[in-house]
Amino acid sequence: MSAPPAGDVVKQWESEQARLRQQVVEEDTEDWQTSPDFSGLERVGGVDLSFIKGDDINACAQLVVLSYPDLEVLYEDSQMVTLMAPYIAGFLAFRETPFLLEALQRLQRSQPMLLPQVVFVDGNGLFHYREFGLACHLGVLSGLPCVGVAKNLLQVQGVYKSEEHQSQIAALQKGGDSFPLTAASGKVLGKALRSSDRSSKPVYVSVGHKISLDTAVRLTHSCCRYRVPEPIRQADCRSREYLRIHFPAVDTAIKE
Numbered sequence: 001m002s003a004p005p006a007g008d009v010v011k012q013w014e015s016e017q018a019r020l021r022q023q024v025v026e027e028d029t030e031d032w033q034t035s036p037d038f039s040g041l042e043r044v045g046g047v048d049l050s051f052i053k054g055d056d057i058n059a060c061a062q063l064v065v066l067s068y069p070d071l072e073v074l075y076e077d078s079q080m081v082t083l084m085a086p087y088i089a090g091f092l093a094f095r096e097t098p099f100l101l102e103a104l105q106r107l108q109r110s111q112p113m114l115l116p117q118v119v120f121v122d123g124n125g126l127f128h129y130r131e132f133g134l135a136c137h138l139g140v141l142s143g144l145p146c147v148g149v150a151k152n153l154l155q156v157q158g159v160y161k162s163e164e165h166q167s168q169i170a171a172l173q174k175g176g177d178s179f180p181l182t183a184a185s186g187k188v189l190g191k192a193l194r195s196s197d198r199s200s201k202p203v204y205v206s207v208g209h210k211i212s213l214d215t216a217v218r219l220t221h222s223c224c225r226y227r228v229p230e231p232i233r234q235a236d237c238r239s240r241e242y243l244r245i246h247f248p249a250v251d252t253a254i255k256e
Helices: 006-021 092-110 134-142 163-170 213-222 230-246
Strands: 043-051 058-067 073-082 118-122 146-150 178-182 188-193 203-209
Touching: 006 134, 043 092, 043 230, 058 092, 058 230, 073 092, 073 230, 092 134, 118 134, 118 230, 134 146, 134 203, 146 213, 163 188, 178 203, 188 213, 203 213
Parallel strands: 043 118, 118 146
Antiparallel strands: 043 058, 058 073, 146 203, 178 188, 188 203
């Protein structure tokens, strides 16, 4: 059977996003989220996909679980996967979520005591064309609190890499400083966070599911040894290392 036309796929995916968007919870839902030092939080997860350079079909889907607050690796799962869904801007989750969700489900079945209490996603949550990015998609389907952390600015809903945006970045004086990413509608969709004193380039934090934006920003900062929060950094490093070991003749894609 031939694949449906791209226009039909987009309509189907838009409808699915709209349906799942109604299930996103944008508030804190766990006791540890309201604690000044996140008391009760013991496990933080990170997910990522790394591709072989020049190949946008075969990838390593990675899940790591770190202890909190020490940020030491407790669990890792590396799995080669084949992405069948087409890449269409704004619908990345339909390509990647199934494999990340499977990794969480494998952990739930094999070692449920290691299931993360929150998952950091290398991508956006509410800061998205239709306010339903990868972190929201994974959060709703897994039922876990999720935080989206993007390394590059998605220019969407009236947020642009303008002179004003650059001046706001320059005004971030130290790690933990942030400013809101405000849509043309006036809604705050996320925050730009200077995550480390050592890096002046911000990351872009947005709600995925079952966490408030302020808590997501505070937690992201607390998980940063470097610019990128440690759960995502470890997932990225380990997935690329897996590809280097198993595919030594080819380069892995370099990520910003």
